[in-house]
Amino acid sequence: MSCRTTTFALLAALALSAATPATSVAAKQKRCPASGAGCSLKQVAAETGIFAGTALSNEMTAAEKADVIANFNAVTSENAFKWSEMSKTAETTDFATTDRLVAWARWKKLRLRAHTLLWHRIQNAPWLKAELAAAPDPAARLRELIAERVTKVVGRYRGKIEVWDVINEPLAIFGAGYDTEDTAVTPKNIFYTTLGEGYIADAFRLARKADPKAKLFLNELLWDSRIGDPKSDALLALVARLKKARVPIDGVGIQAHAMLGTSSPWFPSTTASLKSYIDALGKLGVKVEITELDVRLPLLADQPNPLAAQAAVYRRVASACAQARACTGLTVWGVRDSDSWLDSYSLTSATAPNKPLLLDASGKRKLAYQAVAAGLLGRRR
Numbered sequence: 001m002s003c004r005t006t007t008f009a010l011l012a013a014l015a016l017s018a019a020t021p022a023t024s025v026a027a028k029q030k031r032c033p034a035s036g037a038g039c040s041l042k043q044v045a046a047e048t049g050i051f052a053g054t055a056l057s058n059e060m061t062a063a064e065k066a067d068v069i070a071n072f073n074a075v076t077s078e079n080a081f082k083w084s085e086m087s088k089t090a091e092t093t094d095f096a097t098t099d100r101l102v103a104w105a106r107w108k109k110l111r112l113r114a115h116t117l118l119w120h121r122i123q124n125a126p127w128l129k130a131e132l133a134a135a136p137d138p139a140a141r142l143r144e145l146i147a148e149r150v151t152k153v154v155g156r157y158r159g160k161i162e163v164w165d166v167i168n169e170p171l172a173i174f175g176a177g178y179d180t181e182d183t184a185v186t187p188k189n190i191f192y193t194t195l196g197e198g199y200i201a202d203a204f205r206l207a208r209k210a211d212p213k214a215k216l217f218l219n220e221l222l223w224d225s226r227i228g229d230p231k232s233d234a235l236l237a238l239v240a241r242l243k244k245a246r247v248p249i250d251g252v253g254i255q256a257h258a259m260l261g262t263s264s265p266w267f268p269s270t271t272a273s274l275k276s277y278i279d280a281l282g283k284l285g286v287k288v289e290i291t292e293l294d295v296r297l298p299l300l301a302d303q304p305n306p307l308a309a310q311a312a313v314y315r316r317v318a319s320a321c322a323q324a325r326a327c328t329g330l331t332v333w334g335v336r337d338s339d340s341w342l343d344s345y346s347l348t349s350a351t352a353p354n355k356p357l358l359l360d361a362s363g364k365r366k367l368a369y370q371a372v373a374a375g376l377l378g379r380r381r
């Protein structure tokens, strides 16, 4: 066949393929109905561009990992990347668990949020307090330890982790300041009391240097994420200071644990109030993700249909994320009801099983599952 004939045949084939509607799987897959009925959150994520995620731990059973793959396109490490889990001494860092978790997430093509580099409240490095007490210059020693942790850990996974929770819950657990004293509810923020607020900027700059492509987030435990709520306003002010100082912060995580209540002051009461708050963060130049959403069912025990009431709370949050352009992801904090941290946490274990998630203990979708789908579909691509 001459060269001219071959070229013609090739052009004809290209023209034909262009005229034939794509028969890829995606084209065959029906679009989700607005109700979300029958749609996985993975498909909803594909149709909306909003990541749908869950917490991931190496302790998950094979069935739970199958649930992750079937229902989500993103994961957050629940505990593996915390300082206490990685460094049992000031001199050692054990990457075995995090290597396994990163490898699995990449193998399954799940966007990975690594949580978290610095968190003063729980699972901080158990040896840190003694290490600083013994140091002639505690501030210099802490700067050195933070630089070593951030540079080594972020650098090891350069190009493999899409998002880092660089700082977790820097603000006081209740109110607008910082935890400056040890109390029964929380230890002091040893990073803040030793270095001042500058530890936040330092950690972000070190992380950016270690992996210029990763998205760097500050993740906060807000209660009622609303303009006018003191802690919410303090977070807005903190982010504004960081942006003004040209700190490389790309995003803010709003955890959204409905742990103490499902309306103000413990949780956003309306879609509109949460959307306005996300918009306010977006105006500062950061993306926003709902990062640890769960809704304790016992909080709704007085409702005629608690599972329907739980679904309504979930839909409220998902709708706010869909309506606020800055919102790029929604993660629930666990796969099955039987996974939830709430059933072993001292303040909530008394009401176990708390059944806070989207899949029941057998992996069956609850009303809340479709409610999240319907809420997110409010932003159809």
Ligand code: G3I
Binding pocket: 078, 079, 115, 122, 123, 168, 221, 255, 292, 341
């Ligand atoms: O790994 C040890 C294990 O060796 C030991 O046998 C067992 C019993 O003592 O404890 C295991 O560690 C537990 C760890 O979860 C792993 O299961 C810790 O005691 C326990 O405190 C830890 O709880 C985690 C909690 O953070 C505290 O760090 C929860 O799983 C996790 O879901 C929860 O997640 C946090 C986010 O990171 C930040 N936002 C709030 C959220 C809820 O507290």
